[in-house]
Amino acid sequence: MQLSSDGGTATFGPSVRRWREARGLSQRRLAAAVHVSPGWLSRIENGFSEPTMGLARACDEVLGAGGELVALAVVGERDVGLERLPRPAQLPAGAGATFVGRTHELAELDQLLELAARAGTVMTVLIDGLPGAGKTALAVRWAHQVSHRFDGGVLFADLKGFALSGERADPGEVLEGFLLALGVAAGSIPASTAQRAGLMRSLADGRRLLVVVDNAGTYEQVAPLLLGAAGCAVVVTSRRRLRGLTVNDGAVRIALGPMLPEGSIELLTATIGERARLEPESVRLLAQRCGHLPLALRIAAERVVASPRHRVAELASDLIRDSARLDVLAADELAVRSAFSCSYRDLDPEARRTFRLLGLFPGSDIAVEAAAALVDRPSWVARGLLEQLASMHLAEETAWDGWGVHDLLRVYAARLAEEEDPAPERAGAVRRLVEWYVHTADAALHVMGGNRQLPSLASCPPLEPKRFGNPAEAALWFQRESENFTTVARLAVDHRLPGAWELRLWFCSRHRRPTSEWRATWEIERRATRAGDAVAEAGTTRQQDASHAHVADGDWA
Ligand SMILES: Nc1ncnc2c1ncn2[C@@H]1O[C@H](COP(=O)(O)OP(=O)(O)OP(=O)(O)O)[C@@H](O)[C@H]1O
Ligand SMILES: [Mg+2]
Known part of the structure; x- marks a missing residue:
């Protein structure tokens, strides 16, 4: 239900009144439910006073407004019109000038956009097909071509639906990123995924947004990200045929086969x-x-x-x-x-070895210095080796001085490593990588003035931990690496490295992450405990206590 949509000019007061009346509630009843006086609510409904964000959230919840009232309060609070909110432009470069062919598919996407515009509906498309078929390249290419038609902005998220680490992106976190990009203040973002989805849909109402959702693993992962407003478009890519999208949400499916x-x-x-x-x-x-x-x-x-x-x-x-x-x-x-x-x-033997060892790391992009630790070479040598792999399209440099390897290639590399590298060599590489993370985290904490605890794991200094010039740089590193932390901690557990739990401790204590990630890290610890690391057990209790304290403090709200 959308009660206050009137071309993007709705304001909080009249909207809350409309919702209240639609729900058959008196001003007195609603005021009691949201813990304010009826007089105050009346002032707000008449536009004489602005609601606090807490009150807007309470009204939204009590009236079941699906985020609409929060959205209006966000706009009111920042005293900006919708047209002056930021216009995100999150598309990656994609295949760029090297993109060729796919003319049928591009034309079909154009046609679907026209049809939706004429019918006054949202356009929802699923592009599915084999790994490496060019789904992302097609979606990104088309989105670049039509981005000028979406004056509300273009959002992009990789859902990592098929990540080797098994860690898919959480739709609630993706929504958080979208809302921040749309100008919603961090403190105004609701806690639950459903509320975030409601707020997102409310913000999309009345402006043209294009959302590209790449690499969706399941329908559940992508459903909260769908939009309903006319003028918006959502393009989803997946290796799976996500039937829920076509059956429940009227998505049009483009099955992407090999090229002509x-x-x-x-x-x-x-x-x-x-x-x-x-x-x-x-x-x-x-x-x-x-x-x-x-x-x-x-x-x-x-x-x-x-x-x-x-x-x-x-x-x-x-x-x-x-x-x-x-x-x-x-x-x-x-x-x-x-x-x-x-x-x-x-490849020459050094580059081959680098490729194989990269297969041991199932995380997302890897920093040059981390790769250097993995292959036990100085960074400048590692960079050269990575560049060699990139020149053969076996790796690629990503936006922030990290390097990525396609997951099919990574599986292939891991198999080669198992065949060609003796177990001690593999274990040594993993250990160096884990130690690099520990030492770099320590260096970051040092710069940030944080509480450093040297891990028992680190038996020797790694080659080159990253250096940080200032606390902001260090904080950014933590943020960017947060996903890899979980993967590295798991890798340490899988290789039975002693003290693997300390990585997790650092990770948790540094960052306010969503509950799902806490759960993932607890799982790591349980595995560590099962692997016989007695220290981990003590760590579990300590950290769970600490994390409960965080939650109780309302840190996560
Ligand atoms: N039409 C195209 N023209 C030129 N290069 C392309 C085209 N389509 C895909 N590529 C290139 O082929 C490679 C694989 O494409 P892409 O990453 O889009 O595949 P995908 O289907 O998204 O794979 P995955 O399932 O792994 O996500 C990329 O290097 C991409 O740049
Ligand atoms: Mg892709």
Whole structure:
């Protein structure tokens, strides 16, 4: 129900009155329910006084306004009109100038937007398909093309639905990020996911917002992020066919298969350049051997670029030979894996080792210094090795000096590590990585003037912990790495490193994270306890006490 929508000019007072009347409540009853005097409520309803955020939240809850009243109070509180709120522009660069083909899909998306505009409805689209099919590239490309039509802004979130660490993004946290980007003050963001979703929908009403939700793992993860207002559009990508979206929310599904042969030849040619034009038949063959799958095509193309002395025909026949070797795999997987293995074999031994060891880290992006610890080399050497991997499209540099490896590649790398690196070598790499995190966290706490406790885990200083110039830099590091902390702590537990729980302690004590993350870290500790780390047990009790105190303090509200 939306009672106060009148083209974006609604204000709190009249809206609360409309909601109250719709619910059949007298001013006196509502005033009692939200703990203010009837006179005060009357002043607010008549627009003579502004509500506090707490009162707005209470009214919203009692009247079941789904966040609408909170949204109006947010606007009122900041004394800005909707049109002057920030206009987020969160799209990543995507494939950028290298994007080719997919003309049918782009046209279909355009058409759906027109249809929704004419019908005065929201546009909801699900793009699903194989890993590496180009779902993100397509969604981001289209969003860039039409972003000027969304004057309310463009929001983007990666739900990490298929993260190797198993840690999917929490929709409540994603909503928190969206609301902050839309100008809602941190203190005004409601606690529950449902309330946040309500507030988000209320803010979307009356302005044109485009939301790209990448990598959704389940319907439940994406449902709170959907919008209902005309003029808005939500594009979801997933490796799964999320039936709930089409059945419950009227989403239109675009199933993204491999590229058309012309498109995949175009993709190869765009990267390879002149040599592709000299050997069109080999390029056609190469495209075919890649199953016309963009991820495989990009990797194969980079390999051609990296081998200037070889003919494309030779490189294509390598791929055929490898396909034969890997023929136990399903056809689409085979295309990707054979592209991986050819590129991997072309690397020099140091870069190969780096690639394999990166497979041991199932977190999100890794910082250069952390990678350096993993491979036991100085940072400048590690950077060179990562750049080598990137030149073969086996890794990519992300926005903030971190490096990412596609999860299919990571699984492949982990398998290679298991085959090629003896267990002590693998354990040593994990230990160095964990120690790097511990020492860097310690350095950050030092700069922030925090309470440092040197962990028992760290037996020797790591090569190069990160250095922080000021507390803000250190705090930013904590924030950016918070996800990896959980993963690293788990890795430490899985490798039975003593004192693994201390990582978790740091992590929890530094950051006010949502309850879901606390639960995840408790789970880590339980595992540590089961693994026989007696210290962890004491840590569990201490930390749970501390965390309950936090909750009791209202830290999480
Ligand atoms: N149409 C295209 N033109 C050029 N490059 C493309 C195109 N589509 C995809 N790519 C490239 O192929 C690779 C895989 O694409 P992308 O990451 O979009 O796949 P995805 O389907 O989102 O995969 P995942 O399921 O792993 O998220 C990327 O490097 C991307 O830049
Ligand atoms: Mg993707």
